[in-house]
Amino acid sequence: MRKPEPRLQRKLLAWLLGPLAVLLVLDTGAAYWNSLRFSNLAYDRALYEIGREIVLHVKLDGMQPRLDLSEAAGNILLLDQEDLLFYRVASEDGKALGGDAEMPPPRGGDPAKPRFYRDAMRGEPVRMLVAWMPIGGNPEAPMVLVQVAETLHKRTRLAWEMVANVVVPQLLLIVMATAVVWFGISRGLEPLQRLRRAVSDRSHLDLSPIDTHDVPGEVRPLVDEVNELMARLGRTFDFQNRFVADAAHQLKTPVSGLKAQIELALRENDAERVRHSLAQLYISADRLSRLVRQLLSLARNEPGALDAMQLQPLDLNAYALEVSMDWVPQAIKRDIDLGFEGAEHPLVINADRDRLRELINNLIDNAVRYSQPGGRVTVQVGRSDHDQCRLAISDDGPSVPVEERARIFERFHRLLGTQEDGSGLGLAIVSEIATLHGARITLEEDIDGVGNTFSVFFPLRAA
Ligand SMILES: Nc1ncnc2c1ncn2[C@@H]1O[C@H](COP(=O)(O)OP(=O)(O)OP(=O)(O)O)[C@@H](O)[C@H]1O
Ligand SMILES: [Mg+2]
Structure with missing residues (x-):
């Protein structure tokens, strides 16, 4: 016999793991978003420092600002192992003083405060700083517009590292919980397996009640009903068996009578007496046929015959x-x-x-x-x-x-x-x-x- 699938076990597990998986996905999303915020907070500060450093190299030529930053000095300033950095400095009247000409123009917002936002530079996403800063760091001096952009590699990496720190232990927990739950359910369903074996090992003639002493409470009513049904079946079987035995017994006598009468008739030579024997035989056969009709009628009118009425x-x-x-x-x-x-x-x-x-x-x-x-x-x-x-x-x-x-x-x-x-x-x-x-x-x-x-x-x- 094919072993039936433990459907209940799978179902329970699916109900447990499904929602957990959804929660894990949501949680990962939330964790990533949060981590990215922290990672930006940290690296934006560095970006701002670079901006301030660059402004220190802006000099005033009479009334005209001028950026005095050699390429070598600029490269050192913008040196980074993971990301590319770009800058641009412009005067108050919008004239470019130096830096990358392809820098996208600053976007709106409050010009009094430094702004950080996401933008794109040569097709690559970048974090952008836009700030007005006084020339040479001197608060009295006129202002210049400084833009510093940085690609996102280390920010994203840091964010993912933080997410992994949160999510991996959760994942391990879920795997462990799954194992524990699987084991627990298997143990819990064991009485049902035993019950199945007890029923499948039974002979078809054995209608004694199934032992219910270690059957779980939830299935006990079901087993009680099955026992009750078997008891009814048992009574029906007994009844049928008795009826068949009685019927056979009742048929035996008239059939032996018939045989005896036939034997007797066979021995007769006198035509008139044979005729008489045949007449007797006819009566016996008639009785027998009535008995058979009545037996059929009894079978036909069993209590279960209600549907055939x-x-x-x-x-x-x-x-x-x-x-x-x-x-x-x-x-x-x-x-x-x-x-x-x-x-x-x-x-x-x-x-x-x-x-x-x-x-x-x-x-x-x-x-x-x-x-x-x-x-x-x-x-x-x-x-x-x-x-x-x-x-x-x-x-x-x-x-x-x-x-x-x-x-x-x-x-x-x-x-x-x-x-x-x-x-x-x-x-x-x-x-x-x-x-x-x-x-x-x-x-x-x-x-x-x-x-x-x-x-x-x-x-x-x-x-
Ligand atoms: N009206 C009656 N008056 C007296 N006795 C009766 C009457 N009806 C039934 N009985 C008794 O009850 C018994 C059972 O009756 P039942 O009709 O079940 O069987 P039966 O008449 O003996 O046989 P069958 O009807 O199967 O040919 C009868 O044998 C008879 O002894
Ligand atoms: Mg009668």
Whole structure:
């Protein structure tokens, strides 16, 4: 079997690491921005110092300022290992006094204060200082405009170094947290793995409850439900097994009877006696086929058959009369007075026609069969309540003893000493069909103390 993926574990981890990763990115951005600010603060001071140094080389020629800075001295001033530096000095009237002619013109802002900003020089980004400074550093002297620009290499490097100092430990922390969390979740999910193994190692016949003593509280209700389901399945299996065993047992006797009768008939030479044996065989085969039909009917009307029911509105009054009429020839044959007492109005219920016919047939069959010849059987239909109607079949034969009244509805149960043919399935079928219709059955003695009244109470169909 393929090992199922620990989805829960991955999910939990993704939920933890996803937000952490986003936080880390945001944090890195913020750290970079901050570091760059500090790095600029530090290096801008140096840039300003260079500006002041350059102004010291501006001399006054009468009223005219003049920059007196040799190339060699300038190079020393602008010497830097990492970055390129540029400068430009201009007089108050805007005349260039020296430096780089390609220097971009100063941008707006307060001319009284030195300004630092980002600009570009020959296509490369630079940090720019623009400041008005007095000639020769003398506060009384006229002012000149000094610009010093520097490429950004060391500033960016310093900023990244500072970011790394902050972010690398954080990254390590996250990696460690991931490992710890992964381990923790694995440990936490171990009982679930054990549970899975316990279920997968089981035989399909083993329906005993799963041990819940080390099942985590969160999954316990689920396991309890599964145990409950298995218990129900177990009961169903037991029931089915018993039924199959009973059915086989019940079929065995008539089949052996049939065989014996056939053997007997085979030994006969007299045509008339063979004919008689065949007639007996026919009766036995008929009984057997009824038994098989009843077994099928029981299987068909299991409590789970509700979905297969074809419920439709049906007038119980008219339908019970129709079914009873079929029994008239049989009743006459047994000298039974079969009567019908219907209601005045139709009583509409939701019913499956075929199943309802089977229910009525079985009850009338019993009443006709178990009463004495010359007896009386009555089918009654009436309203019993504002939302119920009652179908009753009463006879005046021997009453079923009180202690047997519940048991005769069980499968294969017959009263001791019952002479008539039968397999004890009729009332079990009746009871199943009644349940499928939401109906309730009672069995009472007749009012005069003899005979039986089987009543079935059906819910009336809402108007
Ligand atoms: N109206 C009745 N009067 C007296 N006894 C009855 C009556 N109905 C049922 N019984 C008793 O209850 C037993 C069970 O009835 P049920 O209809 O389940 O089985 P059966 O009639 O014996 O066989 P089957 O109906 O399967 O042919 C019967 O054997 C009989 O002893
Ligand atoms: Mg019966």
